[in-house]
Amino acid sequence: MDDKTLSLIIHGCNLAKDLESxxxxxxxxxxxxxxxxxxxxxxxxxxxxxxxxxxxPSSNSQTTFNREPQxxxxxxxxxxxxxxxxxxxxxxxxxQLLADHDRKPFDALVFPGSRTTTTxxxxxxxxxxxxxxxxxxxxxxTKYEAAPLMGNTEIPPDDGYTWRKYGQKEILGSKFPRSYxxxxxxxxxGCDAKKQVQRLDDDPKTFEIIYYGVxxxxxxxxxxxxxxSADIDREVLESTKPSPSSSLxxxxxxxxxxxxxxxxxxxxxxxxxxxxVTTMYRDFDMGSxxxxxxxxxxxxxxxxxxxxxxxxxxxxxxxxxxxFIFPSIDEN
DNA sequence: TTGATTTGACCCAA
DNA sequence: TTGGGTCAAATCAA
Numbered sequence: 001m002d003d004k005t006l007s008l009i010i011h012g013c014n015l016a017k018d019l020e021s022x023x024x025x026x027x028x029x030x031x032x033x034x035x036x037x038x039x040x041x042x043x044x045x046x047x048x049x050x051x052x053x054x055x056x057p058s059s060n061s062q063t064t065f066n067r068e069p070q071x072x073x074x075x076x077x078x079x080x081x082x083x084x085x086x087x088x089x090x091x092x093x094x095x096q097l098l099a100d101h102d103r104k105p106f107d108a109l110v111f112p113g114s115r116t117t118t119t120x121x122x123x124x125x126x127x128x129x130x131x132x133x134x135x136x137x138x139x140x141x142t143k144y145e146a147a148p149l150m151g152n153t154e155i156p157p158d159d160g161y162t163w164r165k166y167g168q169k170e171i172l173g174s175k176f177p178r179s180y181x182x183x184x185x186x187x188x189x190g191c192d193a194k195k196q197v198q199r200l201d202d203d204p205k206t207f208e209i210i211y212y213g214v215x216x217x218x219x220x221x222x223x224x225x226x227x228x229s230a231d232i233d234r235e236v237l238e239s240t241k242p243s244p245s246s247s248l249x250x251x252x253x254x255x256x257x258x259x260x261x262x263x264x265x266x267x268x269x270x271x272x273x274x275x276x277v278t279t280m281y282r283d284f285d286m287g288s289x290x291x292x293x294x295x296x297x298x299x300x301x302x303x304x305x306x307x308x309x310x311x312x313x314x315x316x317x318x319x320x321x322x323x324f325i326f327p328s329i330d331e332n
Numbered sequence: 333t334t335g336a337t338t339t340g341a342c343c344c345a346a
Numbered sequence: 347t348t349g350g351g352t353c354a355a356a357t358c359a360a
Contacts, residue, residue, distance in 0.1 A: 165337060167352060180351070184336090196351095337358070343351085 012044045143209045147199075156197045156207045161215060163195065175201045183215060191216045 019036045145157050156179075163181035171178050176199035183191040192213040200206045 164335090166354095168338075169350065169352095172349060178350085182352095333360100335358105335360090338356080340353105340355095342353070345350090346348090 009044070009047045012040055012047060015040045141211045143211065144200075145207050145209060147205045147207060156209060159209075161193070171198065174198065176204065 015036070019033075019040065147157070162184040164184045164186075165179055165181050167180040168177050169180070178196055178198040181195045181197065183193040185191045193215040194212040196210045196212075198208050200208055
């Protein structure tokens, strides 16, 4: 797979993520929604076309696709992407691209201090790949997260918890003010979790989020709403039939991912549902931009669209889903 | 009406 | 004294 194909796939994922984050505002603008969906479909269509043509380099026709894989280091990474997990495969892809080509596929942005790295710019398309990393300090945990590319870029990305802003201060030597948040349920459940959010001086598109304390609100049997969506999903998936009219607020794409998960598990994969769910959260724990929750609490994945992609990529019926979404590729 | 945000004031540690 | 964290009244929005 060449860089452009990789760029297309990542671009599609980012577009889907942007669409998800702007669903509340776009829900009453069907024409914009249609345009966004079509754009995403076109990107993935181009990517699948390139992937299939790449698998058949001997063919002169671009309308006939050889489904037999042509093994290579990069193709192996693609297979990994489809077969196991998005995050792991992206790591593998990056490592192999670094090894195969004498250049960096992504520009690594190294933050000061003890933090690790995050990837940002994809060559060619100017794509941003927010990969949050964290460092643990004295009882606090620091996380770096990219600002939304669309919509209100002033607010930090949702991490699955509900926060109430209680202060904002100009910080000496910093260009941007620091915002102070506490858990919405502090008063009712005594939840002492707090966080401080501040934009980086040298990268205004990145938030530095410092978490203090542990969420105790979701431990109360009477406090369901503050729990991260990961926990909510786990329970919903374990129930027999989730209902979108539940009082719990779950983003549309998460329901989509659930439906896909149910669909794939019921259509021939022998993987138990519980194992599949575990795999999905394991993948989130291993990287990407999942929320970091102090003291080992389960992080709430905040990329529901990646959830969807993960469900697709983890599915053995992935190609069937693609055929369903992009039927014209084979028809042409 | 209720809950969230804003913002100036207050408190405290260095 | 100063800077950072928090409080709380005023304001805003759903």
